[in-house]
Every structure is written in structure tokens, then in C-alpha cells.
Amino acid sequence: MTDTSSTSSGGRPAAAPGSGAPAGIMLTLGAILLILMIGFGVRSTFILSLAGYTCAFALFALSINLMLGGLGEVPLGQCIFFGVGAYGTAMLTIEAGVPFVAAVPVAMAASAVLAIGIGWLTLRLTGAYFSIVSWGLAGVMMVAAMNLEVTGGPLGLFGFPSLTVGPVDLTDPQSYFFFTAVILLLVLAFLARVRSSRFGHAIESIRQSRHLAQSVGVDVFRERLKMLVLSAPVAALAGALCLPYTQIVTPEVFSVVLTVDALLAVLIGGTGLLFGPVIGTAIFTILPQFLKLDPNVKVLVFSLAIILVMMLAPGGLHQIGRAVMARLTRGEGGR
Amino acid sequence: MDLLFQTLLNGLMLGAGYALVAVGLTLVFGTLHVVNFAHGAFFALGGYGVLLLQQMGLPYLAALPLAVLLVAAVGFACEIAIVRRAIYDRGEHGSIIVTFAAGQAIVAAIILVAGPDPMPVASPFAQATTTVFGLFLSGQRLFIAVVSLVVLIGFAAWLKRSVRGQQLLAVAQNARGALYSGIDVPTIRALAFVLGVSAAGLSGALLASIISAFPTMGDANMITAFTVVILGGLGSIPGALLGAMAIGLGNAFFETYVSVSWTPALGWVLVIVVLLLWPQGLMGRAQLHRH
Numbered sequence: 001m002t003d004t005s006s007t008s009s010g011g012r013p014a015a016a017p018g019s020g021a022p023a024g025i026m027l028t029l030g031a032i033l034l035i036l037m038i039g040f041g042v043r044s045t046f047i048l049s050l051a052g053y054t055c056a057f058a059l060f061a062l063s064i065n066l067m068l069g070g071l072g073e074v075p076l077g078q079c080i081f082f083g084v085g086a087y088g089t090a091m092l093t094i095e096a097g098v099p100f101v102a103a104v105p106v107a108m109a110a111s112a113v114l115a116i117g118i119g120w121l122t123l124r125l126t127g128a129y130f131s132i133v134s135w136g137l138a139g140v141m142m143v144a145a146m147n148l149e150v151t152g153g154p155l156g157l158f159g160f161p162s163l164t165v166g167p168v169d170l171t172d173p174q175s176y177f178f179f180t181a182v183i184l185l186l187v188l189a190f191l192a193r194v195r196s197s198r199f200g201h202a203i204e205s206i207r208q209s210r211h212l213a214q215s216v217g218v219d220v221f222r223e224r225l226k227m228l229v230l231s232a233p234v235a236a237l238a239g240a241l242c243l244p245y246t247q248i249v250t251p252e253v254f255s256v257v258l259t260v261d262a263l264l265a266v267l268i269g270g271t272g273l274l275f276g277p278v279i280g281t282a283i284f285t286i287l288p289q290f291l292k293l294d295p296n297v298k299v300l301v302f303s304l305a306i307i308l309v310m311m312l313a314p315g316g317l318h319q320i321g322r323a324v325m326a327r328l329t330r331g332e333g334g335r
Numbered sequence: 336m337d338l339l340f341q342t343l344l345n346g347l348m349l350g351a352g353y354a355l356v357a358v359g360l361t362l363v364f365g366t367l368h369v370v371n372f373a374h375g376a377f378f379a380l381g382g383y384g385v386l387l388l389q390q391m392g393l394p395y396l397a398a399l400p401l402a403v404l405l406v407a408a409v410g411f412a413c414e415i416a417i418v419r420r421a422i423y424d425r426g427e428h429g430s431i432i433v434t435f436a437a438g439q440a441i442v443a444a445i446i447l448v449a450g451p452d453p454m455p456v457a458s459p460f461a462q463a464t465t466t467v468f469g470l471f472l473s474g475q476r477l478f479i480a481v482v483s484l485v486v487l488i489g490f491a492a493w494l495k496r497s498v499r500g501q502q503l504l505a506v507a508q509n510a511r512g513a514l515y516s517g518i519d520v521p522t523i524r525a526l527a528f529v530l531g532v533s534a535a536g537l538s539g540a541l542l543a544s545i546i547s548a549f550p551t552m553g554d555a556n557m558i559t560a561f562t563v564v565i566l567g568g569l570g571s572i573p574g575a576l577l578g579a580m581a582i583g584l585g586n587a588f589f590e591t592y593v594s595v596s597w598t599p600a601l602g603w604v605l606v607i608v609v610l611l612l613w614p615q616g617l618m619g620r621a622q623l624h625r626h
Contacts, residue, residue: 074431121611127427128370131435132561133610136603139558143600260439263432296446303440310433311421 024192027275028185035181039174048173053245054285055180059187059238060258061265061277066191066231068263069271071224072207073126076259077134078235080118080141083253084111085236090157090249091150101165104240108233115232119225126210135256142254156250163244170244180241184278187234192274194230203227257299261285264302267309268317276318341470342591343584348473350583351480352542354487356556357563357575359534364564365507366527369422369430373413373438374560375553376445377532381406381539382548383445386456395458399540406536410529413437418528419521438553446550458544479541486537490530491572503527535560555602559586562606 042048060082067075088107092098098106122133145151152158163170170176194200202223205213214220243249252258261284262277269280288298313319356378363371384402389395417437422430463474494500505513506523514520539553546552563582567574585605590598 068428072428074428074435076431076435121607125610128372128431129610131372131431132370132558133607136558136606139554139603140600140607143597143603147596256435256439260436263436267432294447296443296451300440300443300447303436303443306436307417307421307433307440310429310436311417314429 028189031185031188035178035185039178039181045173048177049245050286050289052173052177052180053242054282055177055184056238056241056245057262057285058184058265058278058281059241060235061262061269061281062187062191063231063235063238064259064262065266065271065277066227066234068266069276070203070207070231071227074131074263075134075231076131076256077136077138078231078262079254079256079258080134080138081111081115081232081235082239082258083138083141083145083249084114084232085239086243086249086253087145087151087157087239088236089240089243090160093160093162094157095150097161100160100163100170104237107240108236111232111236112229115229116225119228123221123224123228138254138256138259142251145251145254151251154251156248156252158248160243160247176244183237183241187237188275188278191234195274199223199226257295260299260302260306264306264309267306267314270318273318337469338591342587344470344472345476345591346584346587347580348476348480348583349587350580351483352538352579353556353559353563353583354576354579355483355534355538355541356560357567357579358487358490358572359531359538360557360560361531361564361567361572361575362527362534363531366503367418367422367524369418369434370561371528371531372431372435372557373441374532374535375551375555375557376438376441377406377410377535378539378553378556379445379548379550380409380441381536381541382456382543382552383449384536385540385543386449386454386548389457395544399537402540403533403537406539407529407533409441410532410536411525413532414525414528419525423524442550442553449548449550451550453547453549455547456543461544475544479545482541483538486534487572487576490534494572499523499526558602558606562602562609565606565609 038051039048042051060078063081064075064078067073067078085104085107088110089100089103092103092106093100118134118137122130122137125133145156146154165179168175168179170179202213202218205216205218206220206223210220239249239253262281265280265284266277267280268283269276269278284302293301309317313323356374359377360371360374363369363374381402384405385395385398388398388401388405393401417433421433458475458478460474460478465472465474465477494504502513502518502523503526505516505518506520506527510520510524513523535553538556542556543552559582563575563578565578566581567576567578582602582605586598586601589601
């Protein structure tokens with residue numbers, strides 16, 4: 001299909017079952033160490049809550065990458081599920097008085113049910129047709145959120161009664177960071193299992209050649225639907241976990257700006273690597289905060305960065321590193 | 336009864352404006368085999384072009400063609416800098432991301448220069464109204480309809496009669512074959528892209544005086560154009576005209592009889608419905624040879 005597919009599939013056998021397990025354990029240990037270092041080492045509440053938000057948003061990037069790197073579709077409307085997670089949790093906690101712990105799973109379940117409906121309607125389409133329809137659905141959601149009363153109209157919903165999970169108070173930056181980081185780690189571990197499962201291999205075969213997969217007995221439509229239904233609760237979880245940081249949910253969650261952010265994170269980090277989107281997110285939620293970028297300058301810079309990445313390194317930035325290494329070693333051999 | 340005819344008339348006028356955007360999208364798709372997700376941004380660029388030139392003191396009728404030239408220039412620059420390097424032979428996945436990002440970049444640039452708020456665009460026809468058989472007829476809408484039709488007819492004639500037009504059709508049908516018979520394919524592709532986005536720009540420049548200029552004005556119109564193009568068959572110019580009329584009527588009736596505040600969602604819903612009901616139809620008609 002695209003350059004992306006060849007590079008990512010080329011890099012994948014490295015994580016094959018044999019060598020994958022120790023590498024996975026090493027990565028997990030490294031991640032836990034990093035989390036502890038940030039959680040206990042960083043004093044600034046600003047940086048801690050930003051780190052917590054980064055972990056939450058990384059979940060959204062992962063959800064986008066399930067579609068982009070997994071199915072090979074560009075889900076311009078993935079923010080629908082993010083928004084359902086955020087709005088669902090907000091509505092349940094504010095208007096129905098449901099505790100946060102119970103509201104999040106309900107919102108995630110709602111997003112999964114919605115994904116079944118949306119997927120059943122749209123997943124027969126591929127490429128630009130799928131992208132435009134999913135973008136269109138996000139547009140409908142935005143208009144609905146603007147006009148409905150239950151969503152608070154253009155002002156959105158704010159003033160959450162309590163954002164606690166058991167004894168963990170998510171409004172405390174340190175607890176917030178630890179909580180989102182652990183959730184992110186768990187989701188990553190889960191997605192790694194999914195990737196190496198029979199279902200994961202079926203999806204990989206579909207991405208590489210839909211018709212070939214069909215011919216060897218893979219139910220393409222069903223597997224694609226399963227992938228969307230898997231990605232939706234991940235996005236919804238991201239939406240819900242962003243609430244302690246943003247403290248508000250507005251119709252803007254359905255705008256393309258969110259998609260641009262996550263797309264860039266995924267493309268920079270690479271669609272082939274499982275944790276690529278996480279690294280991309282870390283770079284691109286933290287950087288603008290320190291550069292004090294105006295939101296529009298951010299969109300402009302991010303969009304141009306997306307184009308550059310697509311032109312120079314469609315497999316993610318690690319591809320550039322690899323290309324440079326290859327050139328260096330070849331250059332030495334020539335001399 | 337009067338309301339019915341009035342709505343009918345409004346719809347047809349609206350449709351004439353949509354036809355231009357749709358033809359641009361069809362043209363780019365037909366020749367480049369790329370769905371241009373930046374199309375809406377060029378639409379907005381047309382609207383802001385007129386606004387800018389007016390603020391510099393030019394009258395509306397002079398600003399209009401100059402704004403289109405401006406859009407054409409930006410389109411040409413995009414073609415050279417981005418489209419020809421990052422899109423052809425890159426697969427669909429890449430072209431969606433690149434054109435989408437380019438569109439977002441243009442919209443962000445517009446906001447940075449002109450601000451996020453809607454700005455009114457003056458037109459000498461805005462105040463002019465006539466009444467025909469008891470039906471209210473806005474001068475600007477009539478002007479849009481006339482300009483659109485003239486441009487569309489002129490464009491169809493150009494495709495049919497001129498050498499360049501025939502070359503464009505040849506590239507659309509079979510780029511490799513066209514290359515072998517000595518046609519300068521890169522130039523023709525660039526021409527198609529510039530013409531396509533210029534049509535979007537002209538449409539934006541025309542409609543800006545009705546909807547006023549705002550940065551995301553192109554989003555809804557691009558979706559409308561996409562619906563029109565699918566309804567009429569990708570690549571077919573008469574199809575785009577017919578589709579535009581149908582969608583224009585749909586919008587006008589919805590606005591009159593259902594709800595104004597929900598109208599922005601109608602375009603999105605229509606595109607979904609159309610895609611779901613006739614997906615195989617669009618896949619099968621992805622050529623520019625049916626006119």
C-alpha cells in the first residue's frame with residue numbers, strides 16, 4: 001500500500017514472540033522507572049498535571065493509531081469517541097450525580113456501542129470515503145453539542161462535583177499523573193497482547209492486502225468493525241481522563257484541531273511502533289506549553305510538520321535516524 | 336404556496352453556487368485521483384481575498400477576479416511545494432493526511448492574519464432586490480447564479496474544444512497513456528489542480544458576501560461539494576450541476592421548514608447518507624470521461 005506499511009511491517013518481526021517477551025519486560029520496567037522518577041522527582045504541579053494530561057492524551061493517539069497504523073484508514077472523526085468519553089463522563093457526574101469511577105466505564109461502554117453503529121454504517125467504505133464520512137460525523141456531533149441543552153450548548157459542561165477514584169483524588173497533580181500513567185501502561189500492555197493475538201494478525205493481513213485476507217477466509221468487514229469497537233473505548237477513556245486537567249468539556253472536542261494534534265503525535269512517533277504515538281504525544285503536548293504558542297500558530301506549525309513528516313519520513317522520525325545510520329555506514333564502506 | 340416557490344428559487348440559486356465548488360473538486364479528483372481535503376481552505380481563501388482587496392480600496396467587481404488570481408497563485412505554490420512532491424504515487428492514505436494538513440495550515444494562517452471572527456463582505460448587488468411574480472429575488476444570489484453558470488459553461492467548452500482541455504481529459508483517463516503520446520503530464524496535473532482550487536476560490540469569493548468571511552467557511556462547503564460530486568458521479572460536470580441543484584434545494588427546504596440552527600449538520604448528514612446508499616456507484620465512476 002503506502003511507504004508506511006512497508007517500513008512498519010519491516011520493523012515488526014523484531015518484536016516476534018521469541019525475542020519479544022524479554023524486550024517487553026525491559027520496556028515495562030523502564031517505563032515504571034520513568035513514571036516513578038517523574039512522579040516523585042518533579043516538584044512543579046504545573047509539569048506534573050501536564051504530564052498526567054500527556055498520558056491521557058497519549059491514549060487518544062493510541063486510539064487513532066489503531067485505525068491509522070492498524071487498519072490503514074485515516075480516522076478524521078475519531079474525536080467523536082474522545083468527545084463521547086468526555087461529555088458522557090461530564091453529564092453523568094454533573095447532571096446525574098454518578099461518581100467518576102462509575103461514569104467513566106459507562107461512557108466507555110457508550111462509545112463502544114456507538115462505534116458498533118458507526119462502524120456498521122461506515123466501515124464498508126475505505127480510504128477518502130471513510131475519512132470524509134468520519135469527519136462528517138464529527139461535524140454532526142459538534143453541531144449537536146452546540147445546540148442541545150444536555151451538553152450545555154456552546155459553553156459546554158464544567159464544575160465537576162468530585163473527580164476521585166477510591167482514595168485517589170485526581171485533582172491533585174501527583175495522584176493524577178500516577179493514575180493516568182498506570183492506566184496508559186495497562187492499555188499499552190493490553191494492546192501489545194492484542195497485536196500478537198490471532199485478531200492482531202488478521203488485522204495486519206487486512207492492512208497489507210484486503211483482498212488476499214478475504215481470500216484466505218478473514219471476514220474483513222467484521223475484523224475492521226472489531227478494530228473500531230476496540231479503538232473507541234480507548235479514545236473515550238482518553239476523553240474522560242483529560243477532564244481533571246481541562247476542568248471543562250466544550251463542543252471544541254469534536255473539532256479537527258484535536259485530530260490534528262493526535263495525527264501529528266502518531267505520525268512523528270511512527271505508526272508501526274506500539275509506543276510511537278506515546279512518544280509523539282509527549283513531544284507535542286509538552287513542547288507548545290513551553291514555547292507559549294498561540295493555538296493557531298500551533299495548528300499552523302503542526303500541520304506543516306505533518307506535511308514534512310509525510311514527505312520526509314512517512315514511517316515516523318525513527319525512520320530518519322535509520323536512514324542516516326544507513327547512509328553513514330554505507331559512506332564508510334565506500335571510503 | 337408562495338413560500339414553497341420562494342424556497343424552490345432560493346434552493347436553485349444556492350445550488351448554482353455549490354456547483355462551482357463541486358466542479359473544482361471533481362476536476363482535481365478526476366485528473367489527480369486525489370480527494371483534495373484542502374479544497375475548503377481554498378474556498379475560504381477566495382472569500383478572504385475579496386475582503387482584503389476591498390479593504391485596499393478596490394471595488395467588488397475588480398476584487399473578484401483578482402481574488403481568484405490570488406487563490407490560483409497560492410494553489411500553484413502549493414502544487415509545486417507540496418502536491419507534486421508528497422502526493423502522487425504515495426497511496427491514498429498519504430494524500431488524505433497531506434491535503435488535510437495543508438487545508439488546516441491555510442485556515443490557521445487565515446486566522447492569524449485576519450482573526451477568527453466573521454467579517455462582512457460588501458457587494459453592490461447585496462441591496463438590490465427584484466420581485467418576479469411575487470417572488471423575492473436577491474441581487475447577489477442572482478449574480479452568483481449567473482457567474483457560476485457562465486464559468487461552468489465556459490469551462491465545459493474549454494475542455495471540449497481546446498487542445499489543453501483535451502490533454503487534461505486524456506491525463507484524467509489514463510495518465511500513463513497520455514505520457515506516452517507526448518503530453519506533458521506534470522504540467523497538466525498542475526493546471527488541473529490550479530483550475531480546481533481556483534473554482535473553489537471563485538465560489539468562496541462569490542458566497543462571502545452572503546455568508547460573510549470566516550476561517551472555517553470552507554468546511555461545510557467542502558462537505559457540500561463532496562456530497563454534490565458523489566450524487567452527480569465523480570468526474571462528471573453535468574452530474575455536478577444536477578447534484579448541486581439537488582443539494583441546494585435540500586438545504587433551502589430544510590432551512591425553511593425544519594430548522595436553521597441544525598442546517599450546518601445537514602451537509603454532513605447528506606454526505607453520509609449518499610455514501611452509504613451509493614458507495615459502489617461512486618467507486619465505479621471515478622473517471623472524467625462522462626460528459
